[in-house]
Amino acid sequence: MNETKHVHIVTFIKDKIKKGEWTIGSRLPSQRQLALLFEVNRSTIVTALEELTAEGLIQGKTGVATVVINNTWTLLEGNVPSTWNKNIKLGGHQASSVLVQEINEAESDPRLIQLSKGELAPDLFPLQQMKEVLHRVSDQLTSFGYEEPKGNRQLREAVSVHLKKRGINASPSSILIVSGALQALHLISVGLLQQGSTVYVEKPSYVYSLAVFQSAGVQLKGLPIDREGLSLEALQKVPFRPGHSVLYTNPTYHNPTSSLMSLSRRKTLRAVCEEKQLPMIEDDVYRDLWLDEPPPPALKARDTTGSMLYLGSFSKSLSAGLRIGWVVGPDAVIDRLADLKMQSDYGSSSLSQYAATEWLTSGLYEEHLTTIREALIYRRTLFVQALETYLAPYATWTVPTGGFFIWIQLHQAIDARSLFSQAKEAGLLLNPGSIYAEPSGSYIRLSYAYASHSELQEGIRRLALIIKTAIEK
Ligand SMILES: Cc1ncc(COP(=O)(O)O)c(C=O)c1O
Structure with a gap:
């Protein structure tokens, strides 16, 4: 010893x-x-x-x-x-589930093959360009104080131009810079939603892995989702209470299923929400990660009544560590959220805001998107090949047209906790469907964006072995 x-x-x-x-x-x-x-x-x-x-x-x-x-x-x-x-248990905000906390911890363990991470691989991070951007930013630095309540004016102007290219008309006054789209969800839940009201969401959904709405005393109600997005049939049948219901949707490369809402469904969804007077939160953080062709315009692009709040972020396409995102909505609503943001952190980091402005105004961001698109297409091909080689006897999936994730449906359900633990023992991190409110044990979310090429293949080989052993028991 x-x-x-x-x-x-x-x-x-x-x-x-x-x-x-x-x-x-x-x-x-x-x-x-x-x-x-x-x-x-x-x-x-x-x-x-x-x-x-x-x-x-x-x-x-x-x-x-x-x-x-x-x-x-x-x-x-x-x-x-x-x-x-x-x-610890006295505060009002709910804890994440034990499994989510364990995943969050394990995501920084370099010994694990990360098939769970919703983030670009380190080799896709544009390090050289980021250094240049920060260098330029440092040359322009003047004072380094608090920013305006809605965020740095130049950044809001740049985001306004960026959104215009994506068909969304948003003046800088209707944009709030946030520390990632997740902060926007927090601000909305504490500032705009009444206790006891209901947020309708796709089921499964990313928001089920958080306690952000539930902690504000708001309940989540799931609606089914298929390859074209949220089921409108189900939505039509819901008895909404005006003023007490909102819809949260992630129509473009949905997390966790990667489903993309079709143009026709977008049109009908807008019409249904207008008719039912149902305000909407459109979470569009994966929009820039299209792989085959650009997605249909955002729901927000046709919003003339101000009934939609729109969320965007640099986390998925550029850098999660910058912690820069935006929320777009009617001026008065953005004023309210800006006030809450001031009360919570006095604004996102100035340095990150300057860097984000430079990325957008220099044209580097659009160039970077082309580079990562190619890399992600290659990764997707490699991953799908590995799935076909090893996983085909045990599962089915749909090849995504954008984003990071493949939603795997197992032919035979396996207890989520035990699958997760066995995978971790085998050096593999994955997200069981249960954290997105898919309790059957039949679904797993895998990402092809983070692990190295060889790890992507090795990870699927190991996963197939675990599944085989579990079902043959
Ligand atoms: C659908 C969706 N919305 C929001 C977020 C949060 O992103 P951000 O890093 O911008 O807070 C994520 C991150 O996983 C996500 O998948």
Whole structure:
């Protein structure tokens, strides 16, 4: 056994306890996680934990998590201090599901083949151009203070031009710059939706993997979706309560199914929503990622009544780390959201806003789209070939015409949790359909955008093996 490592682990854990980062009652990571963290075998961890147990700092039983039972102060004084840990469940905002939290953690684990990530691969990040953009930005820097409530004026002007090219007429005054489309969903849910009201969404939907609407006291109701998008038949039958219902839709390369709403369905959807006076949120963050041909115009492109809020973002097509997105709507609504944004963060990072402006006004963004389109087409081909080679006996899928994802339907359902865990054991990260409210165990969302070419193939080979073993049990 490595003596130095063992002492190092004991010191590390004591330090966490001493600093109040692992408070009394906190669970320690599992022995397996600790062994991975310190790159030692389990016996070294066991020895370290035994020493801490003997000192009275932790307690653990077989099969149950090891917890902190004392800190150095209580060992000396014998009283249990009050800590923030008791408040964890008291806040109004709901936690993500355990599975979503686990996926979020595992997405930064470089040892896993990332078939889950809704993000471009590191080699598709335009590093050189980003360096040039930041260089130009740094040359133009003046003061570096708070921006206007709706966001940097030049960026809003640039977004207005960008949207115009996509058929959407939006003045800078009707655009709010946000820290990603997700922030727009937060602002809308706390600022524009009444408690007890209903948001109709496609089912499955990305928003089911978040608690953003539910935490604002708003319930989600799912409507079926097919290859052409949201089912209008189902929508027509819904008894809406005017003022208490809105529709959230992701019609262009829908997350998780990649379904693309047809032009005719877009027209009918607009007509139905107008007739039923149903306000709409159109989430269009994947629009620029078309692969075969440009998608039909956004629903927002034909909105003359101001009944649609439109969300866009740079996260999927350029950089998620910039945290730059936008929401478009009637001026008064944007004013309201801008006020809430001021109350929450006083605006998105100036540096990111300057960089985003430069990307748009220099023409680099449109050039970059052409480059990533080619790369994604190649990745899609490779991935579909791997699916056909390994997964065809067990599943079906539709080849997407844009976006990142392939929605896999298994011939035989497999418990989502166990599939996820087995995949992770095999070094593979995937998103079970259950996190998007598809509980049957028959669906998985896979992404061809992030993992390397060889990993895409190897990942599917491993997945097929796991599925084969599970169904033959
Ligand atoms: C449909 C959809 N909307 C919004 C977002 C959030 O994007 P952003 O990074 O811009 O907040 C995502 C990210 O996965 C998404 O898939």
